[in-house]
Amino acid sequence: MKFWMILFLILPYILYPFEWPVKQNKTKSLIISSTFGESRLDHFHNGLDIPGENRKVYPVAKGKVVWQTKGNRRYGEIPFGGGTTMILYHPKEKMLSGYMHLKPSLDNWENNRFVNPNVAMGRSGKSGHSGGAHLHFFLFSLLEKAMLNPLLALPEDFYRNESKPKIKEYAILLPDRVSILNPEKPFSLSGNYPLLARVVDSATATSKERWGIYFLKVETDTGSSLQSLLFQKILYRNFRWQTENLQVFEQVYAGPYYILAYDLLKHPNLKITAGGYKGPSLTEGLHLQVTPLKTQASP
Structure with a gap:
């Protein structure tokens, strides 16, 4: 042979x-x-x-x-x-x-x-x-x-992933709540609050399977990386489970939302790329109309 x-x-x-x-x-x-x-x-x-x-x-x-x-x-x-x-x-x-x-x-x-x-x-x-x-x-x-x-580690003959991930909604993590964000409307922020996104990935266009994503990248319009996730392994270090980039859960998620970026006043224009394991990927540009919230000076 x-x-x-x-x-x-x-x-x-x-x-x-x-x-x-x-x-x-x-x-x-x-x-x-x-x-x-x-x-x-x-x-x-x-x-x-x-x-x-x-x-x-x-x-x-x-x-x-x-x-x-x-x-x-x-x-x-x-x-x-x-x-x-x-x-x-x-x-x-x-x-x-x-x-x-x-x-x-x-x-x-x-x-x-x-x-x-x-x-x-x-x-x-x-x-x-x-x-x-x-x-x-x-x-x-x-x-x-x-x-x-x-x-x-498993053979690829039993499953398929044919659909792109979808960003269902954006949100801002405020000190007391999560506020849903309409990215097409202007808004103001009084501080450096995280931008969140709920991202889902179904196996096919008609599937009800709820998949997570395999990788997520967030970059500024100048190419600087703000978030980079790859779910190949989760490490056990210092009595905490962490990503390969040594991020603990609270640095990746806020409840069901992915944390995309901080300092939106400095970086209002973002490029988001997400994909499932050996499936098609999503690339979405986000252009936020965000301004600093003006506060009245103390008398």
Whole structure:
């Protein structure tokens, strides 16, 4: 067999060392209801959500069980709220994989049991802190001490992302509230308040899937960078989860909004670029008619 044919056969396994934790007809797109890095109002979403109840859940690679729980305790530095949870150790990759919100039926899966991707280890449910039945799946690198975006390690045959992200609304973060902003109308500011945006990304034009975005860039009209986000991994540093640029949650989000920029009086003209993972990107120019709010001098 020629070298290029061998490379063609093994390349997918080199690039994508894991299999999907649920099985799917490869002629259909896999539904993903939440992606890596989204805001959860006070923390980063650290994995993928795959909706559905009673779906068989499989190990993504060979490994062994290192943790199982029906409560909301912690395993090492991995945050928990996942109800019935299974965590596997994959020695070849030096990684952990996690499966949360399972149906509570783990009695036969004792710790140190070896597993393989061909044998289901549970079914998706809604145990723990969950708004509906789904599997929350995550990958944790022991070497990097970081949560990894699972889309970077899983084969690309089960999902598609065909639509551009959309900016649904802009807002200003004031000391006591979030004020919705109409960017086409002039407004005044009394201080250096952050500009916010609610950005969404659906898989297709008609999809109801709620995806987060994979990257976000905000630049001034002179090309200076004001915000740069890339959700490949979330690092655990100094007892806080941070982006690769060492930004903690409060520097990236204000509730469900992305923080785009500060000092709008100095930088009223912005270019915003956002995109999903291996999907089309959005580029939008923003020209704010902002002036400083005049205050009366004290007598």
